[in-house]
Amino acid sequence: MSEITEYSKLANQYVQMPPNEQSANIWEKMYYIHQNLQKEFTQNNQKIMDLDDIEEIRILKTSKSYGNSWKNLWQIRINELLNFTKLLDFSSIDNNDSIKPKTIVELGSWQGNSTEAWCKYVGDGGKVYSIDNFHNPKFRLGVESKYSNLEFILSDSSSASGRFPDNSIDMIYIDCDHTYDGVAKDITHWFSKVKVGGYVCGHDFLVVSNADTKSSERKDYWTEYSTKPDAKIIEKMGIKFVGKNMVAKAIIDTLGVPDWWDTQNPPNTVGSNWFFKKTVDLNLQQAPLSSESSKTSKSNYVELNFSC
Helix, strand or coil, rough: HHHHHHHHHHHHHHCCCCCCHHHHHHHHHHHHHHHHHHHHHHHCCCCCCCCCHHHHHHHHHHHHCCCCHHHHHHHHHHHHHHHHHHHHHHHHHHHHCCCCCEEEEEEEECCCCEEEEHHHCCCCCCCCEEEEEECCCCHHHHHHHCCCCCCEECCCHHHHHHHCCCCCEEEEEEEECHHHHHHHHHHHHHHHHHHEEEEEEECCCEEECCCCCCHHHHHHHHHHHHCCCCCCEEEEEEEEEECCCCCHHHHHHHCCCCCCECCCCCCCCCCCEEEECCCCCCCCCCCCCCCCCCCCCHCCCCCCCCCC
């Protein structure tokens, strides 16, 4: 089989697949074939469909596009997180006991979209540790190869936490196993690793409010979720919120109400960012776990945020 035939065959398979380890491995095969074909086609003044164009087709077929191209969504997510860090920076300026994060641990890397934002944020003087039990080829070839301040750790989150002493990191960003047990265990294992004045952060804190009247869909969500037997209802500034997903429920059970969360989900994500500033008064609660499993990979999701 010629390389161009194999490239076309792999591309046709790839665009039909959701983001998972199998599609990531197919992408890696296409990457190396494309490298070879690109030289040949350039010499003959010809063009070949590049990997970003193939990714665009896959997203249009298998995921919500949110009216943006894949390339734009990647940058939107980076900008979203860099704006998120401005809140942390403001807190560190406004409070003497706060830390401007320079050492960040990220749980769940997938393609490295958020990882790239953290690397840009901490700069050459900082360090980002990205932990996942799948070393995604896109992460390895597209992000890891670009940043000298990044270290990837192939591990589950529970085991990886043992590599870090208590009070050794400025910020933890949790965005991996989205089950109740997974989130609760990640918080439990990593809480002591964060310095006082640092931040416990993450993604996909989904809540709905009794004051949200922007659409009938959201009002229906409040009725649906607030009346469930296991509803986690919290109140902040006189407004009631109810946890909509297992991430929110686990966070509320272990740490309480976040200091801040993004109530208006950005256009490229399925959930909002959140953070707690770790203070001496922030206490870790024991969450009622149902199992001993703790995955640490975005490849284990039922649904994946394709831009990460």
